[in-house]
Amino acid sequence: MKNLLNKKTLNKYSRQIVLKDVGIIGQKKIFNSKILVVGAGGLGSPVIDLLVRAGVGFLGVIEHDKVDYSNLHRQTLYNFNDVGKYKLEVIKKKIKLINNKIKLKTFKEKANDKNLDKILPKFDIIVDGTDNFPTKFLLNKYSLKYKKKLIIGAISKFDGHIFCFDFSKKGIACLNCFYQGMPSDEILNCESEGILGPIANVIGSMQANEALKFILGIKNNSKNKIIIMDLLNLTLRKVNFKKRNNCTCLKR
Numbered sequence: 548m549k550n551l552l553n554k555k556t557l558n559k560y561s562r563q564i565v566l567k568d569v570g571i572i573g574q575k576k577i578f579n580s581k582i583l584v585v586g587a588g589g590l591g592s593p594v595i596d597l598l599v600r601a602g603v604g605f606l607g608v609i610e611h612d613k614v615d616y617s618n619l620h621r622q623t624l625y626n627f628n629d630v631g632k633y634k635l636e637v638i639k640k641k642i643k644l645i646n647n648k649i650k651l652k653t654f655k656e657k658a659n660d661k662n663l664d665k666i667l668p669k670f671d672i673i674v675d676g677t678d679n680f681p682t683k684f685l686l687n688k689y690s691l692k693y694k695k696k697l698i699i700g701a702i703s704k705f706d707g708h709i710f711c712f713d714f715s716k717k718g719i720a721c722l723n724c725f726y727q728g729m730p731s732d733e734i735l736n737c738e739s740e741g742i743l744g745p746i747a748n749v750i751g752s753m754q755a756n757e758a759l760k761f762i763l764g765i766k767n768n769s770k771n772k773i774i775i776m777d778l779l780n781l782t783l784r785k786v787n788f789k790k791r792n793n794c795t796c797l798k799r
């Protein structure tokens with residue numbers, strides 16, 4: 548890859564290239580990666596920011612919303628000047644300032660059955676930054692269908708959850724195996740339940756980290772586990788769960 552022969556580019560990524568799990572070969576993998584981020588809010592902000600900084604080559608973002616004042620305490624991609632603008636328009640400009648080599652594809656729409664069927668096959672890894680279970684379950688459905696890697700995040704108050712699914716492999720439980728049906732969106736409602744900025748950024752950063760681990764092929768022991776972080780009590784737990792016998796994921 549020509550870019551890597553460039554001294555400036557080598558310097559830009561030098562602190563991660565020096566890691567034995569990355570190296571030049573790993574950096575090439577990052578340059579060649581195709582990641583779709585669904586939602587550019589509290590979780591999506593750190594996911595997008597960190598993946599762009601890491602040198603991801605092709606990034607897709609699905610987001611239909613505009614920036615609101617109430618977003619600013621946790622959504623670090625935006626500032627006061629951006630209020631009222633479409634998030635995607637802001638992101639397009641910000642991303643170019645961080646990495647002008649990135650190929651960016653934006654989708655100013657809500658993720659749904661029609662568009663996910665078209666958009667999702669173009670990418671290798673799907674990162675969920677949404678705030679509702681129906682969309683998380685849709686991402687689960689289509690990532691299963693196209694055997695993609697999926698990283699789901701969920702946040703509320705001081706807590707965050709992460710699921711990492713590699714549906715290209717066999718024996719992987721899915722989101723529905725864990726919840727056994729669609730949970731109520733009440734627990735994810737930032738407006739009524741409240742949220743502090745750091746939990747969104749911690750969980751989003753961990754999702755970006757898991758995405759990079761997927762790209763680099765670093766052994767991941769998160770199979771059939773949920774990662775639960777509680778910033779109030781400062782605990783991090785991994786809880787096992789099993790494939791459910793009558794789950795739809797068994798029929799694929």
Ligand SMILES: [Zn+2]
Pocket residue numbers: 720721722723724725790791794795796797
């Ligand atoms: Zn399942």
